[in-house]
Each structure stands twice: as C-alpha cells, then as structure tokens.
Amino acid sequence: MHLDPLAILTAFGLIFLAELPDKTMFASLAMGTRMRPLYVWFGTSSAFIVHVAIAVGAGGLIGLLPDWIVKLVSAALFAFGAFMLLRNGGGDDGEDQEIKTVTGFWPVYSTAFMAVFISEWGDLTQITTANLAASNGAWSTAVGSAVALMSVSALALLAGRFIAKRVPLKTVQRIGGLCMLGLAIWSLIEIFTG
Secondary structure, eight states, rough: OOHHHHHHHHHHHHHHHTTSSHHHHHHHHHHHHOOOHHHHHHHHHHHHHHHHHHHHHHHGGGGGGOOOHHHHHHHHHHHHHHHHHHHHHSSSTTTOOOOOOOHHHHHHHHHHHHHHHHTTTTTTHHHOOOHHHHHHHHHHHHHHHHHHHHHHHHHHHHHHHHHHHOOOHHHHHHHHHHHHHHHHHHHHHHHHHH
C-alpha cells in the first residue's frame, strides 16, 4: 500500500469543495440540531467511508443504478426528516414545553447513516472519488476523500450546535425542517429534470 501525499491532498481538496454546498451538509446540520452531534457524525462518517470504499472499489458500477430510484428514496428520507423536525417545531402553543431530542447511540447513528448512505448514491463526490481512484491510486484517493467528507460533516454539525446555542431550538427546528423539505422537493425535481 503506497500513499501519495499529493494524491491525498488532491482528493481532499476536490471532494471537500464539492461536498461543502451539498445537500448532505445541510442534512447533517439539521440532524445536529435535534440529535447528539457526535452520534450523527459517527453515522454520517460511517456512511461516507462505505461510499468511498464502493467508489474506489467499484468505480463505474455506480452508474448502473437507476438514477431516478436513488433520487426518489433520497427525497423520501429528506421528507421524513422534515416531518420529524416540523412536527415538534411547528406550533407556537406550549412554548414552555420541552422539545424532545432524539437520543441513544443506535437510533441516531442509524438515522444519520441511512440518510447519508442513500442520498449519496451516484453523487458528484462519489463519481469524482471513483475517477480519482482510477488515475491517482486507490488508497491515496480513499484517504483524501474520506477525510474530506468527514470534515464537511463535522463542520456542519459544529455550525448546527453554534446556531442552536444562539437561536431558540424551535426556530432552528422549523428552519431545519423547511430546509429538509426543500431538499426533498429538490430531489424530486432532479428526477424529472435530470
């Protein structure tokens, strides 16, 4: 196993920049306001590592999955996330009522893992990782890509915690729910325009 520092940095830079404005970053931010951020990060990171392994190992096979099915499942997961955030962040009645946070390692981990695992199929970063692995080496690309994806998730979760400390949780949940709903609609639109 040979690791090329330049290939690692190339993969990190390209994947980090491609993932930064991605819907998965916003989903991580929204999940981090409702769930324990460290558990969310473990879930998203695990999903990213699996995707990097698949991209590096299988490369071109990703394109064989029907794109519309991937986007439809992704839209359903984002819609479910929006529902979960908006159902408790909605009404103004009972402002003094405590907002329930999803707790427990396995429920949070599995929710975060599945949200990222399904929505990242055929994503630009996965395709870019497959292309980089073919030209720059599998191990170097895998390390650079995985660290970049995990870094973006960590940044999103830190931003979510920062926002949650300064803005009332109900407001953050409403905004997060609306963002998730927007991502669900965006995924559905991609089915018909892609």
